[in-house]
Amino acid sequence: MRSVWRKPGDYGSSKSAGDLTTSARSVYRCLDMKILVIGGGGREHALVWKLRQSPSVEKIWCAPGNGGISDEAECVRVDSKEGLKDVVALASLATLLGADLTVVGPELPLVSGIADEFAQRGLALFGPSKAAAQLEGSKIFAKEFLKRHNIPTARTYGIYDSADTAAAALANLTWPTVIKADGLCAGKGVLVARNQNEAAAFVERAMRKREFGEGGAHVLMEEALEGEELSLIVITDGESTAPMAPARDHKRIFDGDQGPNTGGMGAYSTDDLLPPEIATRINGEIIQPSIRGMSSDGRPYRGFLYFGLMLTASGPKVLEFNCRMGDPEAQAIIYRMDFDLASVLASCAAGQLDTKAIRWSPAPSVCVVMASQGYPGDPQIGQSITGIKDAEALPDTKVFHAGTKKEGNIYYTTSGRVLGVTSSAPNLSVAVSNCYQAVHKIRFAGAQFRSDIAHRALVGQGSAAGD
Numbered sequence: 001m002r003s004v005w006r007k008p009g010d011y012g013s014s015k016s017a018g019d020l021t022t023s024a025r026s027v028y029r030c031l032d033m034k035i036l037v038i039g040g041g042g043r044e045h046a047l048v049w050k051l052r053q054s055p056s057v058e059k060i061w062c063a064p065g066n067g068g069i070s071d072e073a074e075c076v077r078v079d080s081k082e083g084l085k086d087v088v089a090l091a092s093l094a095t096l097l098g099a100d101l102t103v104v105g106p107e108l109p110l111v112s113g114i115a116d117e118f119a120q121r122g123l124a125l126f127g128p129s130k131a132a133a134q135l136e137g138s139k140i141f142a143k144e145f146l147k148r149h150n151i152p153t154a155r156t157y158g159i160y161d162s163a164d165t166a167a168a169a170l171a172n173l174t175w176p177t178v179i180k181a182d183g184l185c186a187g188k189g190v191l192v193a194r195n196q197n198e199a200a201a202f203v204e205r206a207m208r209k210r211e212f213g214e215g216g217a218h219v220l221m222e223e224a225l226e227g228e229e230l231s232l233i234v235i236t237d238g239e240s241t242a243p244m245a246p247a248r249d250h251k252r253i254f255d256g257d258q259g260p261n262t263g264g265m266g267a268y269s270t271d272d273l274l275p276p277e278i279a280t281r282i283n284g285e286i287i288q289p290s291i292r293g294m295s296s297d298g299r300p301y302r303g304f305l306y307f308g309l310m311l312t313a314s315g316p317k318v319l320e321f322n323c324r325m326g327d328p329e330a331q332a333i334i335y336r337m338d339f340d341l342a343s344v345l346a347s348c349a350a351g352q353l354d355t356k357a358i359r360w361s362p363a364p365s366v367c368v369v370m371a372s373q374g375y376p377g378d379p380q381i382g383q384s385i386t387g388i389k390d391a392e393a394l395p396d397t398k399v400f401h402a403g404t405k406k407e408g409n410i411y412y413t414t415s416g417r418v419l420g421v422t423s424s425a426p427n428l429s430v431a432v433s434n435c436y437q438a439v440h441k442i443r444f445a446g447a448q449f450r451s452d453i454a455h456r457a458l459v460g461q462g463s464a465a466g467d
Contacts, residue, residue: 068411090109110303115130231309253448
């Protein structure tokens with residue numbers, strides 16, 4: 001292991017996930033890194049793809065990975081019935097592999113305390129502690145945090161721990177109203193209810209039928225904000241903070257934002273999403289108070305922090321936090337990265353984030369999700385996929401796998417969201433056109449996708465989205 005970046009006297013040891021470990025400091029100063037990526041979706045494929053480009057990386061594993069990831073990293077099993085929730089098994093895996101750095105993609109292991117387990121073992125990991133990850137693990141915690149630190153957000157109508165009291169409260173609300181299940185719900189625990197009947201049905205599903213498990217044991221009701229949504233993700237070591245490229249996702253299954261919510265059907269990233277004056281306001285009123293607030297609350301935050309924002313007439317307001325990169329926002333954002341991601345994540349894990357090292361391509365990017373028939377309800381899986389190589393032959397296009405397995409040389413669908421077809425170009429219109437050309441080269445039975453990703457932005461530019 002060769003040393004770089006070393007500064008005398010800045011190494012120490014700690015057993016707290018919020019402090020620096022000896023291992024984290026060591027990986028910050030080493031080349032030939034061996035990296036373990038946790039997760040198996042489209043976001044993790046994008047992370048693996050970008051990390052693999054770093055000259056400082058020798059080896060990448062992904063647990064559990066997927067069919068597309070297996071082409072770019074060694075996929076390894078998580079030897080536990082609890083899967084990614086078993087943070088002890090994941091830490092043991094990192095130890096067995098000899099990983100210099102572990103990068104966590106999804107929220108479940110973060111909320112389950114993987115950073116704390118790794119810190120106790122002196123293992124370097126990029127991601128927040130269990131206490132800090134409560135910003136995503138509990139929407140009620142996040143709302144109370146926002147109110148406590150005077151960070152702009154929607155007005156709260158009430159918090160309920162029983163279906164009866166929640167149902168009774170609906171009679172006194174104005175519509176539309178936002179209802180949120182408190183815990184993790186795979187991106188499906190929020191409803192913008194247009195009327196009392198829709199809200200009552202959601203309460204029934206979440207609190208009585210427990211469709212979201214314990215995530216629906218409590219619900220939060222708040223005002224529905226009007227404006228344009230924006231996804232803004234920052235990387236932070238608890239003190240220094242750098243924004244990622246802005247993005248906007250498309251949650252509903254059908255064109256025109258119709259149908260039920262999904263984990264995300266597409267996203268695009270362009271600097272036009274975030275004018276400088278709005279960026280300055282978001283940083284001053286939301287981002288910096290959030291980072292300072294977590295530190296003052298004894299929950300210093302280190303990792304990716306996702307701000308789901310609504311740009312209202314009265315200013316930007318927080319809709320939600322995620323303790324990781326969004327998906328499919330990650331695919332669009334990572335495609336625009338013009339820096340060594342491995343080195344940046346290693347430095348951040350060591351508490352020494354170099355914000356000047358983070359640069360972005362000015363070219364916009366677009367990600368269109370191809371999903372299985374029946375998604376998001378009961379997706380049909382096991383379909384063979386063709387045309388991926390033809391799609392990737394198009395200019396500046398990459399197909400990120402979200403739910404696939406590979407048998408021989410053939411990919412098969414394994415989940416609702418299957419692929420995230422991503423393209424970049426000098427302008428958004430060309431990026432969209434290239435992306436949909438790639439989408440149409442890919443085939444699997446029952447494939448569905450939205451044909452209007454970034455359409456509203458193109459209409460605003462005086463252009464129309466082609467498919």
